[in-house]
Amino acid sequence: MRNMFKSTFTSDLDYNVFPKSPALVGIVLIYLATIFMPSSGGLSSREIIGLTIVMIFQLMIFLFSNKIFKNKYWLYFIVQGVITFDYAVIAPEGYKTILLGLIPLFVIQSMIVYTRALYVIVTAIYFYIIFSFTIIIISGWKELLGSLPLLVIITVALRIYSIIFFQQVKLRIQSQKISQELALAYEKVEELTLINERQRVARDLHDTLSQGIAGTIMQLDAVNANLNKNNVKRAQEIVQKAMDHARKTLADSRLVIDDLRSKSDEKLNFDEALRRERDSFKNVSDTSVTSNLILEAHIPVKTSKHILYIVREALNNIAKHAKAENAKVEVIENNNHIYINIIDDGVGFDVKLIDRLFGHYGILGMTxxxxxIGGKIKIKSKRRLGTNISVIIPIEKGIDGEDE
Known part of the structure; x- marks a missing residue:
């Protein structure tokens, strides 16, 4: 009930957001009606000039009220009330039209500027007293009894109109805010999309070019070591493997480029691809590797590609950094989940220092x-005790198609 009473006499929007043009047009129409309506009794030139000067003065006060009165609205309404009374002094025969038009406008304006209903009621009483006092002095009590109901009706009508107008303004402001929020959200989505795409390109470049070149370098180091030992035959074998590895790196790089350019519907033989990764590791490393691959369910292409890159990165890290004698790769599908375990008995590292390690982008890419693909990863490692990378991936969260 209290909120309903308050909403009847006040508006919940800032006065500064309301355009002054509707009130300005209303005042001008009231002025024209006072001059040209037959009920005005035919105003003299002196009265018209006087009304015009006072009207211009009143309009200036209305337009620049915030600068003149510094938000002292009570002073503003007192001045406007005095000016409104002056119309009766200037044109005793045509003042009533102006009073019937201006007083409801000022009452409605008080409903906009004040947040407390009591202030609005006091302001309305003030203007109604001016109206009543003016008519009693100039036209008498009988004229007041005939004009006061009309003033109330006009005030109520303007209030109904103002409520509709306020609602439209409020909806417009809300729509503008929503539009701005949507624009900000769009910019944020666009920014996140670019970041995501950059991360994807960085992962793909690391998982193809960087890893491929690193493998080739390790093989060339092995060639150099064998040549220094005059083991030419073994060096030639490794050179052949290095050439095959370089061709594979080039092919993978082309696939990444094609993937960046367009969507690919190419199906992947996941089990065979995993075995190729294992065999490639054997070709570039002296570490003995065993594998346990148990895959029965259909693995979506997107999930398959991510798993291949994860396994490849883990094996490359073993080959480059672990100095391990033995490694084990397990990829097991069970109960709609894929369990990946990659274990080595190498030198290990401090997991807490991953972010500080040079070339840690591979682990970041794995994560x-x-x-x-909605999985979880856990990395356990201790110096001189090896490393264990465990990954659990739900199959149902994989969808066919490429990364987004």
Whole structure:
């Protein structure tokens, strides 16, 4: 009930957001009606000039009220009330039209500027007293009894109109805010999309070019070591493997480029691809590797590609950094989940220092890929005790298609 009473006499919007043009047009129409309506009794030139000067003065006060009165609205309404009374002094025969038009406008304006209903009621009483006092002095009590109901009706009508107008303004402001929020959200989405795409390109470049070149370098180091030992035959074998590895890196790079350019519907033989990764590791490393691959369910292409990159990165890290004698790769599908375990008995590292390690982008890429397909990753490692990378990926969260 209290809120309904308050909403009847006040508006919940800032006065500064309301355009002054509707009130300005209303005042001008009231002025024209006073001059040209037959009920005005035919105003003299002196009265018309006087009304015009006072009207211009009143309009200036209305337009620049905030600068003149510094938001002292009570002073503003007192001045406007005095000016309104002056119309009766200037034109005793035509003042009533102006009073019937201006007083409801000022009452409605008080409903806009004040947030407390009591202030609005006091302002309305003030203008109604001016109206009543003016008519009693100039036209008498009988004229007041005939004009006061009309003033109330006009005030109520303007209030109904103002409520509708306020609602439209409020909806417009809300729509503008929503539009701005949508624009900001669009910019944010666009920014996140670019970041995501950059991360994807960085992962793909690391998982193809960087890893491929690193493998080739390790093989060339092995060639150099064998040549220094005059083991030419073994060096030639490794050179052949290095050439095959370089061709594979080039092919993978072309696939990444094609993937960036367009969507691919190419199906992947996941089990065979995993075995190729294992065999490639054997070709570039002296570490003995065993594998346990148990895959029966259909693995979506997106999930398959991420898993291949994860396994490849883990094996490359073993080949480059672990100095391990033995490694084990397990990829097991069970109960709609894929369990990946990659274990080595190498030198290990401090997991807490991953972010500080040079060339840690591979581990970062693995983490991003696991997250992209809704999985969980856990890395356990201790110096001189090896490393264990465990990944759990739900199959149902994989969808066919490429990364987004």
């Amino acid at each position: 991003e890929r696991v997250k992209a």
